[in-house]
Amino acid sequence: MNETPESKKKGLIVIGGGITGLSTALTWAINHDVKEKPVVLIEKEPKTGGYVTSYKREHYVFDTCQMIPN
Numbered sequence: 816m817n818e819t820p821e822s823k824k825k826g827l828i829v830i831g832g833g834i835t836g837l838s839t840a841l842t843w844a845i846n847h848d849v850k851e852k853p854v855v856l857i858e859k860e861p862k863t864g865g866y867v868t869s870y871k872r873e874h875y876v877f878d879t880c881q882m883i884p885n
C-alpha cells in the first residue's frame with residue numbers, strides 16, 4: 816500500500832472518559848495540532864468523569880470526588 820501524506824497522520828483514540836482518559840485527551844490536545852492529529856474520546860456512560868462524578872438523590876447532590884490535602 817502506498818504511503819501518502821494523509822496516511823502518515825496519526826491521531827489518538829482514548830477509550831474511557833474517567834479522570835485518566837480526560838487528562839490523557841487534554842494533554843494530547845494541548846501538545847498537538849489537533850487539526851492534523853485529532854483526539855477522540857469515547858465514553859460509554861451518558862457523562863464523563865468515571866469514579867470522579869456527582870449524582871442527585873432527592874434534593875441532595877452527592878460528590879464522589881474526595882480531596883485529601885497534603
Ligand SMILES: Cc1cc2nc3c(=O)[nH]c(=O)nc-3n(C[C@H](O)[C@H](O)[C@H](O)COP(=O)(O)OP(=O)(O)OC[C@H]3O[C@@H](n4cnc5c(N)ncnc54)[C@H](O)[C@@H]3O)c2cc1C
Nearest residue numbers: 830831832833834835836857858859860865866867881883
Ligand atoms: C470512594 C473512592 C474514593 C477515592 N478517593 C481517592 C482519593 O482521595 N485520591 C485519589 O487519588 N484517588 C481516589 N480514588 C481513586 C480514584 O477515584 C480512581 O483511581 C480514579 O478516579 C480512576 O480513574 P480512571 O479514569 O482511571 O478510571 P474510571 O474513573 O473507572 O474511568 C473509566 C471510564 O471508562 C469508561 N469505560 C469503561 N469501559 C468502557 C468502554 N468499553 N467504552 C467506553 N468507555 C468505557 C467508564 O464508564 C469510566 O467513565 C477513590 C476512589 C473511590 C471509589
